[in-house]
Amino acid sequence: MKVKELVVPGSPLGTAEEFVAGDNAYEHVDGSVRATSIGFKDLDEGNHEARVQRLTREVKPLERGSVVKCVASLIKEKMVMVEMLEASKDGEPRQILNSFATIPVFNASMRFVERLNDLFRVGDIIEAKVAEVTPYGIDLSTKEPEFGVIRGYCVKCRGPLQLFDQQLKCVACGNPETRKISTHYLLT
Numbered sequence: 001m002k003v004k005e006l007v008v009p010g011s012p013l014g015t016a017e018e019f020v021a022g023d024n025a026y027e028h029v030d031g032s033v034r035a036t037s038i039g040f041k042d043l044d045e046g047n048h049e050a051r052v053q054r055l056t057r058e059v060k061p062l063e064r065g066s067v068v069k070c071v072a073s074l075i076k077e078k079m080v081m082v083e084m085l086e087a088s089k090d091g092e093p094r095q096i097l098n099s100f101a102t103i104p105v106f107n108a109s110m111r112f113v114e115r116l117n118d119l120f121r122v123g124d125i126i127e128a129k130v131a132e133v134t135p136y137g138i139d140l141s142t143k144e145p146e147f148g149v150i151r152g153y154c155v156k157c158r159g160p161l162q163l164f165d166q167q168l169k170c171v172a173c174g175n176p177e178t179r180k181i182s183t184h185y186l187l188t
């Protein structure tokens, strides 16, 4: 089997004497035909055409187990409503078709949750796992230690919260706060 040669914009594909520039290729002033995009080199000897087959990477949709970064938009009694900002699974980006999702209270923590306001506040940046994708929406979970708030803001002055010895405190006014924090909580 012939190994496909990967090229990048500017890579020479052949000479202008041998080939005309086909798809995703151009004739350079130095007399070579070069690639205009990333992809596989495709030389059509019959038609004397040098082309590049573009790499099309299909982005799969969200599914159970995907990890999302989201911002808390509304804290209700039984759920947190969030807007998803980015998603991935096993390091590959995932497509967010509808950015709205919820964290149901029973998915929020391993511990008993009295008030969701003790775990999350509007504006917090949260990392969560997709627990379920249904026709009605996406349920997220922050039960595991690596999930939860990765960036929180002071309810009094909106200053960023920093972690001091497992205790969140506002950098600006010193107000202590509680959250369900992720082990990935951003330190600065």
Ligand SMILES: [Zn+2]
Binding pocket: 154, 155, 156, 157, 158, 159, 170, 171, 172, 173, 174, 175
């Ligand atoms: Zn503050």
